[in-house]
Amino acid sequence: MDDTKQTQLRQLPGVDSIVEAGTKSGYFDDIPKSVLIPAIRAVIDDLREQILKSDETLDRTCFSSNSLVTEVKIRSARTMASKLRRTINATGVVVHTNLGRSLLSPLVIDQLSLIATRYSNLEFNLEKGKRGSRYSQVEDILCELSGAPAAMVVNNNAGAVLLCLDTIAAGSEVIVSRGELVEIGGAFRIPDVMTKSGAILKEVGTTNRTHPRDYENAICDNTGLLLKVHTSNYSIVGFTSAVSLPDLVTIGRRYHLPVMEDLGSGTLVDFSNYGLLKEPTVQESLAAGVDVVTFSGDKLLGGPQAGIILGEQTIIDRIKANPLTRALRIDKMTLAVLEATLQLYRDEKKAVRQIPTLQMLTMPIKVIRCRAAELKSGLDRLSDQRLAAVLLEQVSKAGGGSLPLLDLPTSCVGVTIDNISANAIEQWMRNHTPPIIGRIESDRFIMDPRTLQEEELGMIEQAFKDLLANRSEGK
Numbered sequence: 001m002d003d004t005k006q007t008q009l010r011q012l013p014g015v016d017s018i019v020e021a022g023t024k025s026g027y028f029d030d031i032p033k034s035v036l037i038p039a040i041r042a043v044i045d046d047l048r049e050q051i052l053k054s055d056e057t058l059d060r061t062c063f064s065s066n067s068l069v070t071e072v073k074i075r076s077a078r079t080m081a082s083k084l085r086r087t088i089n090a091t092g093v094v095v096h097t098n099l100g101r102s103l104l105s106p107l108v109i110d111q112l113s114l115i116a117t118r119y120s121n122l123e124f125n126l127e128k129g130k131r132g133s134r135y136s137q138v139e140d141i142l143c144e145l146s147g148a149p150a151a152m153v154v155n156n157n158a159g160a161v162l163l164c165l166d167t168i169a170a171g172s173e174v175i176v177s178r179g180e181l182v183e184i185g186g187a188f189r190i191p192d193v194m195t196k197s198g199a200i201l202k203e204v205g206t207t208n209r210t211h212p213r214d215y216e217n218a219i220c221d222n223t224g225l226l227l228k229v230h231t232s233n234y235s236i237v238g239f240t241s242a243v244s245l246p247d248l249v250t251i252g253r254r255y256h257l258p259v260m261e262d263l264g265s266g267t268l269v270d271f272s273n274y275g276l277l278k279e280p281t282v283q284e285s286l287a288a289g290v291d292v293v294t295f296s297g298d299k300l301l302g303g304p305q306a307g308i309i310l311g312e313q314t315i316i317d318r319i320k321a322n323p324l325t326r327a328l329r330i331d332k333m334t335l336a337v338l339e340a341t342l343q344l345y346r347d348e349k350k351a352v353r354q355i356p357t358l359q360m361l362t363m364p365i366k367v368i369r370c371r372a373a374e375l376k377s378g379l380d381r382l383s384d385q386r387l388a389a390v391l392l393e394q395v396s397k398a399g400g401g402s403l404p405l406l407d408l409p410t411s412c413v414g415v416t417i418d419n420i421s422a423n424a425i426e427q428w429m430r431n432h433t434p435p436i437i438g439r440i441e442s443d444r445f446i447m448d449p450r451t452l453q454e455e456e457l458g459m460i461e462q463a464f465k466d467l468l469a470n471r472s473e474g475k
């Protein structure tokens with residue numbers, strides 16, 4: 001190592017001297033020690049690395065306490081900012097698992113804040129004046145809306161499936177079609193959940209075809225359950241055959257075996273009434289005579305993360321008595337939001353208007369076109385020759401492992417900017433505050449207004465304005 005580098009390394013300030021400089025100027029007043037000291041160490045480490053890497057001698061100003069203190073302040077602010085951030089979803093994927101899945105209706109928020117910040121009758125029976133059950137808070141409305149004899153809720157649908165299998169079929173065989181051995185994101189696979197529950201998976205049929213006789217031939221003394229899994233995130237098309245739920249229920253009755261269905265996305269609304277593809281409803285599963293059905297609270301239902309279990313009273317009672325229930329129990333804030341969301345379903349038209357997931361899925365193309373045009377003209381108004389915005393007719397997806405074959409016609413805005421690649425635009429948008437998530441197609445940055453909120457159009461314009469300004473200063 002040459003002498004100048006040695007000298008510069010020796011000039012590196014110590015932690016104490018930076019603390020002193022920042023404290024004297026009042027610069028570090030709002031920064032706790034637990035954040036401050038690591039930030040200072042990181043700044044010194046960076047400087048040391050620069051000295052070692054750089055061929056030229058670093059400017060003296062790099063070592064000035066002013067510049068170091070500013071750098072420490074920026075780093076500390078970054079550490080202290082919320083990690084979970086509001087994000088703009090311009091992907092058009094409505095139930096976007098990475099971006100928070102379902103948005104809650106603004107109508108449920110008052111109830112959430114009241115129950116969260118005040119005491120409640122969470123586990124207190126007000127009529128009897130003694131201990132009650134948290135599950136009873138949503139049981140009646142779930143039964144009312146779905147026609148189920150009994151109901152129960154847990155933390156999420158993965159938990160609901162695990163709990164049902166553990167309660168009904170631990171130690172015995174569960175028959176499932178090979179065409180339904182679903183893997184959803186996050187390492188949730190039906191065979192693995194089965195193993196964890198202590199049930200024994202008995203696969204029948206083939207990937208594309210399963211017949212009633214396949215189930216019947218597999219039934220033995222140790223069979224405990226017939227399971228149907230709704231293939232909510234993919235579809236098997238072509239030469240296919242599956243056993244319908246009513247037919248599976250008939251087999252179950254004949255052999256005195258319970259039948260369970262994991263509906264996954266589970267909806268209370270028949271989407272075919274809104275010009276979308278048919279998705280089996282919860283009511284239809286129950287009407288078919290299924291003994292127990294489970295589904296998510298935050299997929300097509302458009303509520304909070306939760307796992308809803310509906311079915312026969314005797315099965316629900318056994319589930320409630322399972323010790324695993326306590327480990328999977330739903331939290332009171334979720335319960336408050338779930339109840340308030342379910343209340344909206346008493347008037348289906350209101351639900352479709354007021355629950356964002358339903359509203360976005362059923363959004364008329366006319367409305368989307370207007371929004372796309374508004375976004376495009378906002379970008380045109382930036383009057384920068386380098387930017388070109390075009391309207392593109394495309395399709396949006398339901399997402400979240402729901403309605404895999406559904407292509408929702410939509411109108412997107414595609415942007416190109418001279419001398420700035422689509423990748424660079426995407427990165428800029430993602431690093432913006434709030435982050436804007438779109439996608440790249442044919443070297444264009446694409447935004448689908450289906451999943452944008454009214455006020456977000458202006459935020460997107462601002463992000464482009466900042467980007468153009470940043471790149472015109474020759475930075």
Ligand SMILES: *Cc1c(COP(=O)(O)O)cnc(C)c1O
Nearest residue numbers: 156157158184232264265296401
């Ligand atoms: C999504 C899904 C689950 C898991 O539901 P979570 O609420 O995400 O836990 C289970 N089964 C199927 C078929 C699903 O689609």
